[in-house]
Amino acid sequence: MTNFDYFLWVIVPYLSLTIFVVGHIHRYNKDQMGWSAKSSEFIQKDNLLRWGSNLFHYGVIFVFFGHVAGVLIPKGFYDVIGVTEEMYHFGATWFGGAAGIAMVIGGALLTIRRLNSARLKRNSSPIDLIVLLILGVVTVVGFTNTVGYTATGGTFDYRTTIGPWFRGILTLRPSPELVMNAPLGFQLHILAAFILFAIWPYTRLVHVWSLPLEYLTRKYIVFRKMNPKKAMEFAENTERKN
Numbered sequence: 414m415t416n417f418d419y420f421l422w423v424i425v426p427y428l429s430l431t432i433f434v435v436g437h438i439h440r441y442n443k444d445q446m447g448w449s450a451k452s453s454e455f456i457q458k459d460n461l462l463r464w465g466s467n468l469f470h471y472g473v474i475f476v477f478f479g480h481v482a483g484v485l486i487p488k489g490f491y492d493v494i495g496v497t498e499e500m501y502h503f504g505a506t507w508f509g510g511a512a513g514i515a516m517v518i519g520g521a522l523l524t525i526r527r528l529n530s531a532r533l534k535r536n537s538s539p540i541d542l543i544v545l546l547i548l549g550v551v552t553v554v555g556f557t558n559t560v561g562y563t564a565t566g567g568t569f570d571y572r573t574t575i576g577p578w579f580r581g582i583l584t585l586r587p588s589p590e591l592v593m594n595a596p597l598g599f600q601l602h603i604l605a606a607f608i609l610f611a612i613w614p615y616t617r618l619v620h621v622w623s624l625p626l627e628y629l630t631r632k633y634i635v636f637r638k639m640n641p642k643k644a645m646e647f648a649e650n651t652e653r654k655n
């Protein structure tokens with residue numbers, strides 16, 4: 414193993430994850446007003462946003478659980494509960510593939526929308542475009558791996574290489590030798606993901622941690638269309654009473 418391998422598969426991950434954690438704490442303390450998804454719906458509400466946003470967000474939720482299933486949960490666990498290689502492979506190909514397609518198409522629609530509208534471009538900062546670009550690289554390269562290896566019978570098994578390496582990073586027992594000979598596509602996917610984690614706290618991606626869960630339990634707020642004539646009468650009556 415060279416120093417460069419050690420740098421890529423030990424130093425880079427820890428550097429990125431440290432910036433991820435410390436960066437979030439720092440931004441939360443310094444910039445709560447800017448902590449937002451910076452939704453552009455009020456600037457331009459269109460079909461590209463409706464389709465792009467839904468496809469991308471539903472895709473990302475499934476891809477997240479796919480990564481938990483394929484990278485965080487050890488292969489041995491599936492052996493114990495009776496999930497065979499074929500069953501896992503079926504799920505990874507069809508569910509992982511569908512989620513990947515949703516992310517790729519949704520991300521493409523959102524990028525096209527942002528780049529084709531003068532108003533949106535004027536309201537986008539450089540970091541908005543950088544985050545789209547890096548998300549695009551992570552997503553497209555990840556999806557290429559699913560199609561090129563998992564779905565088409567490639568021989569590389571990420572559950573016995575990338576999986577244990579990533580868990581080793583999280584449990585402070587790094588084993589770079591497990592990933593340094595992985596196919597280039599997987600390596601690029603992972604390195605791009607670490608770049609994404611490092612810039613995450615300084616982008617609109619922080620909205621991921623601010624799910625409006627209280628919406629599930631709060632009381633309804635009823636909005637009604639305003640009738641201008643009635644509103645006028647109401648205002649005049651109230652004024653007269655006062």
Ligand code: HEM
Pocket residue numbers: 475476479480483484505506508509510512513514516548551552553555556557558559560563564571575579599602603606607609
């Ligand atoms: C260091 C962190 C990451 C690791 C170790 C990792 C690993 C992997 C692996 C092994 C696959 C192939 C899955 C398969 O073929 O069954 C994959 C696919 C994929 N990854 Fe990642 N990934 C990481 C981060 C990310 C991030 C941050 C995103 C998106 C924001 C992402 C998006 C995708 C997508 C879209 C696919 C293809 C669809 C799928 O199989 O679910 N990955 N990743």
